[in-house]
Every structure is written in structure tokens, then in C-alpha cells.
Amino acid sequence: MRFWAIFILYCMTFAVLAWSFNLISTEVHEQTHVAIFNNYNISSTIHVNWWTGSGYTSPNHEEYILYCNEMCKFSQSLNEITGYNINVFIFAMMCTAFIIGLVVILVVSLQMQEDRDSFYEGIIDDLAVKLNQQNDGGEEPFAELSDLTE
Numbered sequence: 001m002r003f004w005a006i007f008i009l010y011c012m013t014f015a016v017l018a019w020s021f022n023l024i025s026t027e028v029h030e031q032t033h034v035a036i037f038n039n040y041n042i043s044s045t046i047h048v049n050w051w052t053g054s055g056y057t058s059p060n061h062e063e064y065i066l067y068c069n070e071m072c073k074f075s076q077s078l079n080e081i082t083g084y085n086i087n088v089f090i091f092a093m094m095c096t097a098f099i100i101g102l103v104v105i106l107v108v109s110l111q112m113q114e115d116r117d118s119f120y121e122g123i124i125d126d127l128a129v130k131l132n133q134q135n136d137g138g139e140e141p142f143a144e145l146s147d148l149t150e
Contacts, residue, residue: 003109022053029083033057
């Protein structure tokens with residue numbers, strides 16, 4: 001029971017962290033678009049859907065046409081290329097850490113179970129030795145009591 005409680009808690013914690021990372025990385029990515037637009041005197045707004053984790057930046061259309069030159073467009077494209085790929089890479093690292101954590105939890109749980117089993121096995125072996133020593137006299141214990149009940 002304890003293993004499953006730890007396992008479920010670990011999985012829930014990872015889900016919360018992964019979703020938080022997704023939302024934060026989306027927000028940072030869109031804020032980078034805003035910063036690039038601000039460098040070219042273009043106002044913009046961010047729209048992030050906190051349920052799906054998707055987002056987009058809407059620049060002011062008139063300012064975009066007037067001020068966004070090739071360098072502005074290149075900067076935006078560079079943000080798209082690096083931002084999404086870095087997020088995927090970091091998420092893959094998080095998943096790898098999650099799997100390593102699961103393996104550690106499983107190994108520790110199995111080791112604890114093995115230690116517990118060997119402890120109880122030692123107690124059972126000691127009891128079996130004591131029981132066999134008592135039975136060496138011939139009769140089973142309480143055999144004389146069973147004769148009285150007839």
C-alpha cells in the first residue's frame with residue numbers, strides 16, 4: 001500500500017510540474033515575441049489558453065506593416081525555431097528524470113520488501129528450530145490434552 005501511495009504521489013507531482021512547465025514556457029515564449037516587437041516599436045498582446053497550454057502573440061497590424069523589417073521577421077522566426085525546440089528538449093529531459101525516479105522508487109521498494117522478507121524469514125526459521133527441538137521428545141505438543149477430550 002505504501003508503494004502505491006508513493007507511486008501515485010510521484011506521478012501526480014510530475015503531472016503538475018510538467019503542466020506548470022508547459023504553461024510557463026508558453027508564457028516566456030510569447031513574452032519573447034512581445035520583447036522583439038517592442039524593439040521595433042510595435043505594440044502587441046499575448047493570448048495564452050491556460051487549459052490547453054497554447055498561446056499566440058498578436059501585433060498591432062498597422063505598426064507591424066510599417067516597422068517590421070527583415071531583421072524583425074528573422075528575430076521572430078528565430079524565436080519560433082529555438083523556443084519550441086528548447087521546450088521539447090527540456091520536456092524530454094524531464095521525462096527522462098521521471099523514468100529514472102520511477103526506477104529508483106521501484107528498486108528501493110523491492111529492496112525494502114526483500115529486507116522485510118528476510119527479517120520475517122529469520123524469525124520463522126528460529127521458530128521452526130525451536131518447534132523441532134520441542135518435538136524431538138516423541139509426542140506432539142498437547143497430545144495428552146487431546147486424549148482427555150475423548
